[in-house]
Amino acid sequence: MGTLFFCFLAFLLAAYVVLDGYDLGTGMLHLGLARDDAERRQLLRTIGPLWDGNEVYLVASGGTLFFAFPELYAVSFSGFYLPLMIVLWLLIVRGVSIEVRSHLLSPLWRQAFDVGFSASSGLLAFFLGVAIGNVVRGVPVGADRWFLQPLWTDFRLGKETGILDWYTVLVGTTATFVLAEQGALWIAWRTAGAVRERALALATPVWAVSAVLTVVMSGVTFLVQPHIPAGLVREPWRLLFPAAGVAALLAAPLAIRRGQEGAAFAAWSAFLALLLASVAAGLYPVLLPSSLDPRLSLTVEEVRAADGALRLGLVWWPLAIGIALAYTAYVHRRFSERVAP
Amino acid sequence: MGDLLLIHRLHFGFTLVFHYLFPQLTMGLALLIALLESLSYWKKDEALHEAARFWARVFGINFVIGVVTGIPMEFQFGTNWAPFSRYAGGVIGQTLALEGVFAFFAESTFLGLFLYGEGRIGRKGTWAAAVLVFVGSWLSGYFITATNAFMQHPVGYAVDASGKLAMVSLWQVLTNPWLVWEYAHVMTGATQTGAFAMAGVGALYLLQGRFEAQARTFVRTGVLVGALASVLQIFPSGDAQGRLVAQHQPATLAALEGLFRSAPGAPLAFVGQPDMQRRRLDNPIELGHALSFLTWRRWTARVEGLDAFPVEDWPTNVPLVYYAYHVMVGLGTFFIAIQLGAAFLLWRRKLFASRPMLWVLLLAIPFPYVANTAGWVAAEAGRQPWLVHGLYRTPQGASYHVSSGNALFSLLGFTGAYALLAILFLFLVGRELARGPVEGAPAHEG
Numbered sequence: 001m002g003t004l005f006f007c008f009l010a011f012l013l014a015a016y017v018v019l020d021g022y023d024l025g026t027g028m029l030h031l032g033l034a035r036d037d038a039e040r041r042q043l044l045r046t047i048g049p050l051w052d053g054n055e056v057y058l059v060a061s062g063g064t065l066f067f068a069f070p071e072l073y074a075v076s077f078s079g080f081y082l083p084l085m086i087v088l089w090l091l092i093v094r095g096v097s098i099e100v101r102s103h104l105l106s107p108l109w110r111q112a113f114d115v116g117f118s119a120s121s122g123l124l125a126f127f128l129g130v131a132i133g134n135v136v137r138g139v140p141v142g143a144d145r146w147f148l149q150p151l152w153t154d155f156r157l158g159k160e161t162g163i164l165d166w167y168t169v170l171v172g173t174t175a176t177f178v179l180a181e182q183g184a185l186w187i188a189w190r191t192a193g194a195v196r197e198r199a200l201a202l203a204t205p206v207w208a209v210s211a212v213l214t215v216v217m218s219g220v221t222f223l224v225q226p227h228i229p230a231g232l233v234r235e236p237w238r239l240l241f242p243a244a245g246v247a248a249l250l251a252a253p254l255a256i257r258r259g260q261e262g263a264a265f266a267a268w269s270a271f272l273a274l275l276l277a278s279v280a281a282g283l284y285p286v287l288l289p290s291s292l293d294p295r296l297s298l299t300v301e302e303v304r305a306a307d308g309a310l311r312l313g314l315v316w317w318p319l320a321i322g323i324a325l326a327y328t329a330y331v332h333r334r335f336s337e338r339v340a341p
Numbered sequence: 342m343g344d345l346l347l348i349h350r351l352h353f354g355f356t357l358v359f360h361y362l363f364p365q366l367t368m369g370l371a372l373l374i375a376l377l378e379s380l381s382y383w384k385k386d387e388a389l390h391e392a393a394r395f396w397a398r399v400f401g402i403n404f405v406i407g408v409v410t411g412i413p414m415e416f417q418f419g420t421n422w423a424p425f426s427r428y429a430g431g432v433i434g435q436t437l438a439l440e441g442v443f444a445f446f447a448e449s450t451f452l453g454l455f456l457y458g459e460g461r462i463g464r465k466g467t468w469a470a471a472v473l474v475f476v477g478s479w480l481s482g483y484f485i486t487a488t489n490a491f492m493q494h495p496v497g498y499a500v501d502a503s504g505k506l507a508m509v510s511l512w513q514v515l516t517n518p519w520l521v522w523e524y525a526h527v528m529t530g531a532t533q534t535g536a537f538a539m540a541g542v543g544a545l546y547l548l549q550g551r552f553e554a555q556a557r558t559f560v561r562t563g564v565l566v567g568a569l570a571s572v573l574q575i576f577p578s579g580d581a582q583g584r585l586v587a588q589h590q591p592a593t594l595a596a597l598e599g600l601f602r603s604a605p606g607a608p609l610a611f612v613g614q615p616d617m618q619r620r621r622l623d624n625p626i627e628l629g630h631a632l633s634f635l636t637w638r639r640w641t642a643r644v645e646g647l648d649a650f651p652v653e654d655w656p657t658n659v660p661l662v663y664y665a666y667h668v669m670v671g672l673g674t675f676f677i678a679i680q681l682g683a684a685f686l687l688w689r690r691k692l693f694a695s696r697p698m699l700w701v702l703l704l705a706i707p708f709p710y711v712a713n714t715a716g717w718v719a720a721e722a723g724r725q726p727w728l729v730h731g732l733y734r735t736p737q738g739a740s741y742h743v744s745s746g747n748a749l750f751s752l753l754g755f756t757g758a759y760a761l762l763a764i765l766f767l768f769l770v771g772r773e774l775a776r777g778p779v780e781g782a783p784a785h786e787g
Binding site: 048049050052056058060064066068070073077078084092096103104146147305306316317321327328331335 | 402406410419427435437447450458462743744
């Protein structure tokens with residue numbers, strides 16, 4: 001049952017990254033791709049009615065983590081204290097920037113919030129990547145089950161790691177590019193006119209950088225956390241995730257070349273989801289590796305809630321998420337035509 | 342250790358109090374907007390629809406700040422109260438997750454449709470979206486109140502072998518008798534905030550002689566809904582909640598009422614200052630036997646004072662609990678007087694011309710916020726020294742492994758960020774009010 005909820009959690013996180021990924025990406029690129037106020041509003045209109053619903057997947061992931069794995073929730077949220085606070089402040093800046101910028105006509109006001117929107121979107125993408133990097137690399141969970149990491153120490157791997165070291169910075173950078181690509185493909189798919197042309201022109205180089213970074217990051221990950229390749233190979237069917245991920249990665253530029261932006265976006269979304277699925281499949285049954293001693297790593301069975309709570313969750317959770325997915329699909333269909341400049 | 346506990350408590354208290362300024366208005370306005378949209382749809386009245394759209398713009402600004410200050414609340418259970426999350430996650434993790442996946446999804450999705458979608462979903466769709474935003478926001482309030490009600494009065498749980506809480510019956514948690522009355526009390530409080538805001542803004546326009554037709558709609562709707570909510574606020578919901586506190590948290594009741602000595606025929610204090618050194622109420626103005634009657638429905642019943650409990654079981658800040666409670670009850674009484682007075686003038690068709698009453702309605706806008714905040718302070722400070730009443734004490738639940746520097750840094754960070762948000766909010770809502778319910782203005786600019 002712990003395994004089932006592990007899959008649920010991985011699914012929700014993947015849904016969050018795919019959905020908020022495109023609006024984070026749109027945010028990052030928004031300053032560069034949109035040259036004047038009309039174009040900025042055009043970009044904002046593609047995500048305006050949707051971004052808030054996307055962010056609820058983050059809240060839902062937090063909630064699911066809390067009730068299904070209360071121990072992990074407690075250990076990791078307190079251990080990642082400062083980075084989480086920074087993420088919360090970034091979420092505040094971003095949400096406010098999106099909603100508030102068009103309330104005033106003053107160009108100065110709009111510029112300020114445009115910069116706030118871009119910067120917070122980029123930093124959020126980076127920190128989401130850093131978070132995944134930390135979970136992969138492991139954190140100094142001690143025998144008492146608590147840990148507290150500083151933001152950074154000396155940027156080297158080892159026992160005294162910080163949230164930021166060269167590995168997590170690499171993962172964060174990769175995440176930033178990968179989500180920028182998700183945004184570029186979204187914009188290419190959902191807009192018309194000059195903005196769409198620029199997004200299409202950007203999609204290929206960003207794809208290339210993302211692909212190179214993904215390959216480098218995967219190689220480095222196998223060295224930093226040998227647990228992951230071992231986990232993937234132990235049950236070879238798990239290799240399907242990275243294999244399908246590579247296929248999706250290669251499918252995206254083909255779709256762009258054939259002028260099918262919707263398909264390119266879908267392929268890149270699948271790539272994001274499969275990348276996360278590969279990490280989850282490699283880590284399982286560990287949820288949070290300990291960098292001090294592998295025996296102190298937190299595993300699914302150790303940190304999951306009692307049987308009763310999970311059985312109960314099995315009743316309402318799939319129902320609730322089913323309804324939520326239906327809402328998400330409905331609003332995306334409602335707002336599905338290309339936004340003209 | 343003591344300092345760190347205090348910082349964690351201030352952290353949660355400050356972010357919670359600030360956060361709750363926004364949902365109380367959105368929950369109240371969600372009801373009022375759904376009401377206006379329903380009337381408009383039913384009577385085919387475009388003016389009512391325009392009125393609803395004006396409030397939807399105010400709602401939108403509020404909602405954003407409510408969301409961005411609400412996400413930190415969910416995270417803080419894990420960051421600042423990690424041992425508590427580990428202990429109680431089996432129960433309150435479930436109610437918080439239910440809020441996220443059932444209520445918050447509905448609210449966010451349908452608000453997007455309601456604000457942006459008018460051209461695409463038609464009038465019927467807009468009406469349905471308004472109603473679903475209302476359902477989502479009230480459901481959200483329900484699950485959050487369920488979480489709090491469990492901490493006030495735990496039911497439907499078991500303590501497992503490792504000493505942690507496990508959910509035994511979700512049904513019991515969601516039908517907790519404490520929850521039923523607390524929810525009624527919280528929601529009538531939120532409705533008052535919305536109703537006073539609507540009536541007060543209408544009064545402002547009438548005093549200025551602007552948008553008079555819309556303003557009359559605002560005042561009429563605000564006063565009628567507000568009068569009903571003010572009455573329900575005191576009876577039955579407030580009364581029932583007070584009696585639950587007496588039954589299940591007698592030490593809290595003694596602190597709320599400033600009752601230091603147990604007595605048969607206990608008096609009800611309207612005014613007075615708790616004197617913690619001499620353990621009595623200074624300068625009291627009391628009504629004899631009234632507390633006994635209110636609590637146990639008998640004039641001579643014995644009510645336990647603080648002296649009946651060991652000092653370590655007293656709420657940690659008795660004067661705070663006492664004052665917060667008295668501010669709430671005092672304001673609640675004023676609200677009934679204001680709203681019934683205004684409703685009477687409305688019935689006599691004199692309200693729209695009565696400048697003094699319109700001034701009262703305008704100046705009353707901030708006070709439901711004060712009353713709702715005081716109510717939560719009384720409830721939460723009154724629950725101390727427990728996190729889960731009778732089971733788990735507050736000092737057990739704080740994240741001691743988070744250094745006090747980190748906790749203080751983030752507390753100061755939130756203080757600064759929220760100060761900016763408050764300025765931004767007042768500025769934007771002020772602009773919206775200055776512009777007024779202009780015909781044809783878009784529900785949302787983007």
